[in-house]
Amino acid sequence: MARKEKLPANVSSFVDRHGKRRYRWRLAGRSAYFKAHPNTPEGQAELEGFIAQRTAEPAPRYAHGTVGWVAGRYYSSAAFLGGKSPTTARTATLILEKFVAEVAHDLITNFRFDHIEALLLRAAEKRQNEKGRMIGGPSAANNLRGELKPFFDYAIKLLGLQRPNPVDQAASISVPKGGFHTWTEEEIQQYRAYHPLGTKPRLALEIFLWTALRRGDASSFGRKHLKDGKIEVTPSKTKDRTGQVLWLPAAPQLVEAIEAMPVTGTETFLVTDYGLPFTRAGLGQRMRKWCNDAGLPHCSAHGLRKAAARRAAENGASNQELKAVGGWTTDRQVAVYTAAVEQKRMARQAMAPVIDFDLANRPKP
Numbered sequence: 001m002a003r004k005e006k007l008p009a010n011v012s013s014f015v016d017r018h019g020k021r022r023y024r025w026r027l028a029g030r031s032a033y034f035k036a037h038p039n040t041p042e043g044q045a046e047l048e049g050f051i052a053q054r055t056a057e058p059a060p061r062y063a064h065g066t067v068g069w070v071a072g073r074y075y076s077s078a079a080f081l082g083g084k085s086p087t088t089a090r091t092a093t094l095i096l097e098k099f100v101a102e103v104a105h106d107l108i109t110n111f112r113f114d115h116i117e118a119l120l121l122r123a124a125e126k127r128q129n130e131k132g133r134m135i136g137g138p139s140a141a142n143n144l145r146g147e148l149k150p151f152f153d154y155a156i157k158l159l160g161l162q163r164p165n166p167v168d169q170a171a172s173i174s175v176p177k178g179g180f181h182t183w184t185e186e187e188i189q190q191y192r193a194y195h196p197l198g199t200k201p202r203l204a205l206e207i208f209l210w211t212a213l214r215r216g217d218a219s220s221f222g223r224k225h226l227k228d229g230k231i232e233v234t235p236s237k238t239k240d241r242t243g244q245v246l247w248l249p250a251a252p253q254l255v256e257a258i259e260a261m262p263v264t265g266t267e268t269f270l271v272t273d274y275g276l277p278f279t280r281a282g283l284g285q286r287m288r289k290w291c292n293d294a295g296l297p298h299c300s301a302h303g304l305r306k307a308a309a310r311r312a313a314e315n316g317a318s319n320q321e322l323k324a325v326g327g328w329t330t331d332r333q334v335a336v337y338t339a340a341v342e343q344k345r346m347a348r349q350a351m352a353p354v355i356d357f358d359l360a361n362r363p364k365p
Helices: 041-052 067-074 086-103 113-123 138-159 185-194 200-211 215-219 252-259 280-293 301-314 319-326 331-360
Strands: 011-015 021-027 030-033 230-233 246-249
Touching (some): 021 041, 030 041, 067 138, 086 138, 185 200, 185 280, 200 252, 200 301, 215 280
Antiparallel strands (some): 021 030, 230 246
């Protein structure tokens, strides 16, 4: 029995009257047809376009001044699209779609700070979705807050209202410090021991560890990025905003993992069981399984990006050097990944003279 084809969320397939298989995306009353297979890089680009694209006029079923009416204009405005990469716009759209779908017919003027706080508190609750995956949490709540603020800023200006933004007045949700767990050296070795060279899980780890790429960029990483013993990559998150190109050394450990593979994809090194490139979410889900298999349920793909920064920092890399590796643009962004390393360094510097002083002044036996 043939296995059912795995497709991105909200994508379905059917055979048309000419016997050709076609793929369709549908969400919140909108739909579009793919020209390429949705699991190919071209199809993924089409999908991002479907999600990000909006008509200038709002859907007629929403009355003037409602959330749905404002959303119809906001998605195609400079306030929403200005400076966003396709990946960032897609993420922002997915966050807002859930809010809009729930309160589309509610008037903007009816929203107060306590309504926003209720939405944020509910988003902060961790729970399982219909697919059994854990969703929600403090970070999810603050991501929602980050998208609601410019949305209501735009709505207030669009409607000519003289009132403060209710999102500004709402209390924020505190997020535990640390975020994604940073892999330790012991955990890296444990994963390698379970997933040997020549396996897809091992190749994934080496890609994340030696490129510090995000999931979306790691899923599209292939031979086209290897040039003269170096890696050339333009991070998708900053591609449209800065066009930043990163040149990284092709670490022997990464090259070894690539050459050990019996088969790699033609476009990307990592491919699904169907021989197609992973989507960003798909690669994250597979890493989740591969980590679980290795007895590391607390580890994740993004934690390897943090581990790459930690390793560089522990071996003396400066903030500017770390930015060159991971594509970060500010010291504040780098600090998220290196705070623990910096604490250890300063503690060592502070205590070393005290230890030496105490040893020097001990009574001699």
